[in-house]
Amino acid sequence: MTARASCPPKVGVVIPALNEADAIGRVISALRLRCNYPVVVIDDCSEDDTVQIATEAGAQVLPLAARLGAWGATQTGIRYFLQQNFDIVVSLDADGQHEPESLPELLKPVLHGDADVAIGTCPERVSRLRLVAWMMMKTTSGLRMEDITSGFRVYNRRAMQQLADPRATLFDYQDVGVLLRLQAAKLTLLDVPVQMQERCGGSSRIFHSWLVVGRYMLQTLVLGLSKRKLGRPMESKT
Numbered sequence: 457m458t459a460r461a462s463c464p465p466k467v468g469v470v471i472p473a474l475n476e477a478d479a480i481g482r483v484i485s486a487l488r489l490r491c492n493y494p495v496v497v498i499d500d501c502s503e504d505d506t507v508q509i510a511t512e513a514g515a516q517v518l519p520l521a522a523r524l525g526a527w528g529a530t531q532t533g534i535r536y537f538l539q540q541n542f543d544i545v546v547s548l549d550a551d552g553q554h555e556p557e558s559l560p561e562l563l564k565p566v567l568h569g570d571a572d573v574a575i576g577t578c579p580e581r582v583s584r585l586r587l588v589a590w591m592m593m594k595t596t597s598g599l600r601m602e603d604i605t606s607g608f609r610v611y612n613r614r615a616m617q618q619l620a621d622p623r624a625t626l627f628d629y630q631d632v633g634v635l636l637r638l639q640a641a642k643l644t645l646l647d648v649p650v651q652m653q654e655r656c657g658g659s660s661r662i663f664h665s666w667l668v669v670g671r672y673m674l675q676t677l678v679l680g681l682s683k684r685k686l687g688r689p690m691e692s693k694t
Contacts, residue, residue: 470533484513571646576608
């Protein structure tokens with residue numbers, strides 16, 4: 457056994473953030489109470505006090521020069537931890553929906569080698585808009601995950617390498633495109649039930665109106681139909 461293999465895996469946490477001053481401090485503080493993993497906030501050109509609050513709460517902040525969206529910011533964090541030779545990355549939202557108390561359970565299957573990716577799922581949070589969107593996305597893409605839009609995830613190094621690839625930069629969101637790429641790479645994805653809370657402030661950037669959902673769904677349906685041939689429909693596990 458090599459010295460590297462005998463060491464505990466290096467785990468990092470990435471939080472994409474855009475104007476999340478209302479919640480980001482509480483999110484980071486809650487994480488630091490539960491674990492001692494490095495926390496990196498990718499600031500997506502916020503116009504409020506997100507950077508200052510995140511820094512004061514104990515996170516390292518990496519500011520983006522241009523707004524990339526939630527997935528672009530998350531990918532930046534994945535690339536950063538990959539360059540720092542980390543083995544596992546946890547992603548979670550900055551708005552307070554994802555509870556750090558669920559992190560040990562979410563990490564467990566990846567740490568034990570039972571999955572390459574663990575996705576925190578909470579079907580109870582499904583609104584009518586979200587339910588319609590999920591049904592259409594699953595039908596066209598062939599995905600079978602419970603919550604394909606959840607940003608509360610754990611990726612191992614194999615998954616990190618797939619998502620750091622320049623081709624993954626083309627995705628606008630962290631749902632169908634990201635999951636299909638992981639599926640095409642024959643990685644194991646696992647649903648892990650978790651509890652989620654309401655946003656501490658603001659509203660969803662995707663599911664807040666039928667007009668926005670319509671545009672989002674058009675993009676996602678085209679992606680799902682075009683990428684479905686990359687792999688067979690995956691079976692979710694619980």
